Amino acid sequence: MTPPARRLPPLRIGFDMDGVIADFASAFHDVERRLFGPKAAVAAESPEIEAAREEQPAPAAPRPRPTRPEQRRRRDAIWEAIHQTPDFWTTLEPLDPAAVPRIHEMMLRHCWEVFFITQRPATAGDTVQRQTQRWLRDQGFDMPSVLVISGSRGMAAGAVRLNYHVDDSPQNCLDVVADARAKPILIVREPDSLTENSARRLRISVARSIGEALDILERVSLAKDSPGMLDKLSRMVGWT
Ligand SMILES: [Mg+2]
Structure with a gap:
């Protein structure tokens, strides 16, 4: 009797949320406009920076004088408003409305195991995990696995044994290279030769959009059972 063909384990793929799938920057500037008028003055830093700031213990000594006190005041006020908005994370727009349904379709077709990973800080209302799950479900992904983490993205990628991870943060991609066996795809929306060249030196793949990252993952999934093709693609x- 012929033994059954050995099936390779499913690919395990991680997706960062903000800047990859969800448009946090626009939501941040909407809050800024509501509070301070039409002129945007504060760059929308990633939510993980705010989350890390909140986790730091209160400084024993007075903080050093900020170089741009007005910007700091605005940023703190914007974050305070975000924290007070019930279920803020359910109000974001998708960066590409086709992306979540496409991830869902590819997950089923290629038998992926998918993890959505985030360091979003808490807001009023539901937990960050439930807000993020509800948002993903509304976008077209039933039963999403959402990991709300603190600390290194690489440690999380290692703990859940990711094969691939898509992120818009060079630091997160670097963590994934350093701490896990996952291959990262960095989203760089605008041409930026400095970031792209250093990413390639560090064996981080670069894509312009989540759509382009999914094109890469489609090719990876099709080449999965052919080591020669996979090496060439890599x-x-x-x-x-
Ligand atoms: Mg991000």
Whole structure:
């Protein structure tokens, strides 16, 4: 009797939320406009920076004088308003409305195991995990696995044994390279040769959008059972 063909384990793929799937920057500037008028003055930093700031113990000594006190005051007020908005994380727009349904379709077709990973800080209302799950469900992904973490993205990628991870933060991609065996795809929306060249030196693949990252993952999934094709693809997209 012929033994059954050995099936390779499913690919385990991680997706960062803000800046990859959800448009946090626009929501941040909407709050800024509501509080301070039409002129945007504060860059929308990623939510993980605010989350890390909140986790730091209160300083024993007075903080050093900020170089841009007005910007700091605005940023703190914007974050305070975000914290007070019930279920803020359910109010974001998707960066690409086709992306979540496409991830869902690819998950089913390629038998992926998918993890949405985030360091969003808490707001009024539901937990960050439930807000993020509800948002993903409303976008077209039933039963999403959402990991709300603190600390290194690489440790999380290692703990859940990711094969691939998509992120818009060079630091998170670097963590994934350093701490886990996952291959990262960095989203760089605008051409930026400095970031793109250093990413490639560090064996981080680069994509312009979540759509382009999913194109890479489609090719990876199709080449999964053919080591030769997978090696060739890995060289083409910068992982080796
Ligand atoms: Mg992000």
